[in-house]
Structures are given as C-alpha cells and as structure tokens.
Amino acid sequence: MAAPSMAAAIAASLPTPQSAPTPSAPSYEAIPASMSKVIDIDVEIPLTHVQLDGLVVSKIIKHSRESGGSSAHGLLLGLDFDGVLEISNSFPLPHHFTDDDDKSMKGVARYQASMLRSLKEVQADDSVVGFYQAMTLGSFYSQSLVETQAIHQDKLRHGGVVIVHDISQTARGNATFHAFRLTKAFLDAYKKNNFSTDSLIDHRLTFSSIVEEIPLRIRNNPLLSSFLETLQSTSPAVGNTIPPQATATSSIPHSFSVLNLGTANVTRNLEQIVEAMDSYKTEEGNLAYLQRQIAREKARADAYVAKRKEENATRVTQGLAPLPEEDVSRLFKIPPEPSRLESMLLLGRIDAYSKSLEETSGSGLVKMYAAKAGATV
Structure with a gap:
C-alpha cells in the first residue's frame, strides 16, 4: 500500500469541527436582529x-x-x-x-x-x-x-x-x-x-x-508599536562634552539596501526561468507521448469495431447469425487522458519568475542610470 x-x-491531526447541539425548547430571550449575525456561529x-x-x-x-x-x-x-x-x-x-x-x-x-x-x-x-x-x-x-x-x-x-x-x-x-x-x-x-x-x-x-x-x-x-518606536528613537550619550546631535544613536542600524543596484538577483532569476522552461518542455513532451499512445490505442479499437461490423454484414448476407459484440474496453486498454495540472503549475511558476525579473531589472536600470548621472556630477 x-x-x-x-x-x-x-490534515489527520487537525481538529474535526463539531456542530453545536440544537436545543429543543429554548427558555431564553430571542437574540436581537442586530446581534444575530455576530453571535450565530453557523451563519x-x-x-x-x-x-x-x-x-x-x-x-x-x-x-x-x-x-x-x-x-x-x-x-x-x-x-x-x-x-x-x-x-x-x-x-x-x-x-x-x-x-x-x-x-x-x-x-x-x-x-x-x-x-x-x-x-x-x-x-x-x-x-x-x-x-x-x-x-x-x-x-x-x-x-x-x-x-x-x-x-x-x-x-x-x-x-x-x-x-x-x-x-x-x-x-x-x-x-x-x-x-x-x-x-x-x-x-x-x-x-x-x-x-x-x-x-x-x-x-x-x-x-x-x-x-x-x-x-x-x-x-x-x-x-509592539511602543517597542518599535523605542528602537527607532535616538538616545543621547552620557555627558555634556559632546553635542547631542553628534552623539545621538539609534537602536536600529541604518540600512543602505536602497543603494543596492539590485543586479545580484538577475542572474539567479534568469536561471530559475530557464530551469522552469526546461521542466515545462519535458512535461509537454511527456504529455505528447501519452497522447500518441491514446490515439494509437483508439485507432486499434476503432479498426477492430469496423472489422467486426464488416464481418457481421457479410454473415448476414450469407444467412448466418452475426457475431456477438464484445466490450472494446476489455480488449484494448485505452489509457485515460493525462492530467495537465503540472503543466499549469509550471506555467504559473514561469509567470511569477518573469514578473519578478521585470520588477528587479526595471528598478535596477533606474538605479544604474541614477548612479551614472550622479558619478558625472
């Protein structure tokens, strides 16, 4: 097995939802219409x-x-x-x-x-x-x-x-x-x-x-909001020998990620797209092979049915009883049509990688032009 x-x-370890028992004769006051939608858990x-x-x-x-x-x-x-x-x-x-x-x-x-x-x-x-x-x-x-x-x-x-x-x-x-x-x-x-x-x-x-x-x-x-405000706020150093503006520090270090040109992920993104395209091409080849097998088996079954009809027509003209019809599905094992779920998932993966590449390369080009313009100043 x-x-x-x-x-x-x-999913086997998820708690099974239990329906609340319905009271046969309620003795409490009716729930107001304004609160029924909030209190009724089954709505x-x-x-x-x-x-x-x-x-x-x-x-x-x-x-x-x-x-x-x-x-x-x-x-x-x-x-x-x-x-x-x-x-x-x-x-x-x-x-x-x-x-x-x-x-x-x-x-x-x-x-x-x-x-x-x-x-x-x-x-x-x-x-x-x-x-x-x-x-x-x-x-x-x-x-x-x-x-x-x-x-x-x-x-x-x-x-x-x-x-x-x-x-x-x-x-x-x-x-x-x-x-x-x-x-x-x-x-x-x-x-x-x-x-x-x-x-x-x-x-x-x-x-x-x-x-x-x-x-x-x-x-x-x-x-949590107060804690984040504390991390972002500046704290002056001890002593009055140095101005507070020069000694003020922040618990959160400054991030210079916005200055990154963003070209490091472009290569990896292109590799992921190529790999996904190769996987999609392989999956399409497998589907085409299975489709040819199905068409071949269906052609054999149709040829058998046509031959049996021709034989029965000949026997009828000769005054003989026609041969019994046989179940074609038992004689020819026609495979079911293959699932295209994996192909759809691969297409979704390629689309996501393409959108990520568009976003990364677009912002990277803008930063590169800005850096080039700033270098000439």
Whole structure:
C-alpha cells in the first residue's frame, strides 16, 4: 500500500469541527436582529480580508531566514469573526524531505498534535486557520501547496488561507506577504481529479485562476508599536562634552539596501526561468507521448469495431447469425487522458519568475542610470 501524502498526514491531526447541539425548547430571550449575525456561529459570512498580527509576521520572517530557503512552512492559528480571519499566532513545522518517508510524516503529525495540545493547556489560540509557506522570486505554485490547501479548505470552516512570504523581497528590505486560497472552479476540478483538456475548458481554468488573493492587513498591538518606536528613537550619550546631535544613536542600524543596484538577483532569476522552461518542455513532451499512445490505442479499437461490423454484414448476407459484440474496453486498454495540472503549475511558476525579473531589472536600470548621472556630477 502506498504511503499517505504529507498533506494527508497533517490534515489527520487537525481538529474535526463539531456542530453545536440544537436545543429543543429554548427558555431564553430571542437574540436581537442586530446581534444575530455576530453571535450565530453557523451563519455564512463571506471572508472579506485577513488580519495578520505583527508577532506572526516576525515569526514567519525569523523561520524563513533560519531555514535558508523556501522549505519553511508552518501552521497559522486564530479565529474568523464577522468576515475577518484574525491570525494571532503561528508555529513552524519540521521540514520533511520526501512524501514517501512514512516515519517522517508521522513524526510531523505527532509534533503538530503536541503543539496544539500545549497551546490549549496555556489558554492560547489553538484553532488552525491555515498555513504559511516561504517562497523565492514570487513563485509558490507546487503540488504540495495545492494538496495541503485543498485539504484545509475541505476541513476548515472558512476554508483557511495560505500565507506566502517572499524571501528574496525581504532580503532587499521589502517584506512581502500575500494571502491566497483555491478558487471554486479549481477546487471542483481537483475533487473530481480531472484536469483533462475538456475539464479545463469547462471550468475555464488557467494558471492565473488556480488561486484567488484575499486582502491582507497587518496589525500591531500597542505594546509592539511602543517597542518599535523605542528602537527607532535616538538616545543621547552620557555627558555634556559632546553635542547631542553628534552623539545621538539609534537602536536600529541604518540600512543602505536602497543603494543596492539590485543586479545580484538577475542572474539567479534568469536561471530559475530557464530551469522552469526546461521542466515545462519535458512535461509537454511527456504529455505528447501519452497522447500518441491514446490515439494509437483508439485507432486499434476503432479498426477492430469496423472489422467486426464488416464481418457481421457479410454473415448476414450469407444467412448466418452475426457475431456477438464484445466490450472494446476489455480488449484494448485505452489509457485515460493525462492530467495537465503540472503543466499549469509550471506555467504559473514561469509567470511569477518573469514578473519578478521585470520588477528587479526595471528598478535596477533606474538605479544604474541614477548612479551614472550622479558619478558625472
């Protein structure tokens, strides 16, 4: 038996939502109409935006920096209230190398269950509302992310969200966070496990319609805001021998990242595009080979059916009983049409790398022209 996927192992440890019992004879006063939408937990309130606490932002950035790549991922905790998904905490998950490692998957599931149990014991938020994933150069499309998000949208109340964090943008001093969830059309095709050409046309699916972005807001509590103000404020040196203007220092060192021409990531970005293009070309070659196999088997089946009809027509003219019709699917094993999901994900990856290259090269050219003009002054 094949080992379960990593997303299935993580989903197995998620708390199963329980429906509240309906009282048979309520003896309390009726809820006012103005408050019914807020108090009724079963009402369908569309999700308007995601609110991310500053503590969660710092945790995700720290985990992504320590992991040193796009393998950083973890769970998001919080609650959804009146159309707002409030994410107040998070914790990282151990990195697993392959989905075939059954021992590693069980260890991750046990670790997740232990963390949720510990958070519940200290009266902290222990409701899973999604997960986060680090990415590089704006590309986050992968089979594992789609599989995990599909399970979350099936188990969680509002479907949960995935927060993607771009490490390359953070390295340039611009922390980037986006909230996504799968579209209804893609989720319907995923549940049917049908990504054939006809299914893509019926659902109007392209790489740009796999996910939909949800507005994201970052909220800082007063204590964290005061701490940041303290770090940014200047502190005069002890003594009056030197003017305060000359001795004032800041807890946060000055950043000169804006002076970087931004040409270091262009080479890497081009390498990623070439690699993604090679993968897409290989995938298209595999699909073309499978399509030729399907066409060959269908031609054999059609030729067999035509020959049998011709034989039956000859037997009828000779006054003989026609031969019984046989099930062609049992005689010829026609393979199903291959899935085009991987091709769509690769196209999404190429599009993300291209947009990142456009942004990086555009700002780099402006800085290079400005540096050249400044050097001649």
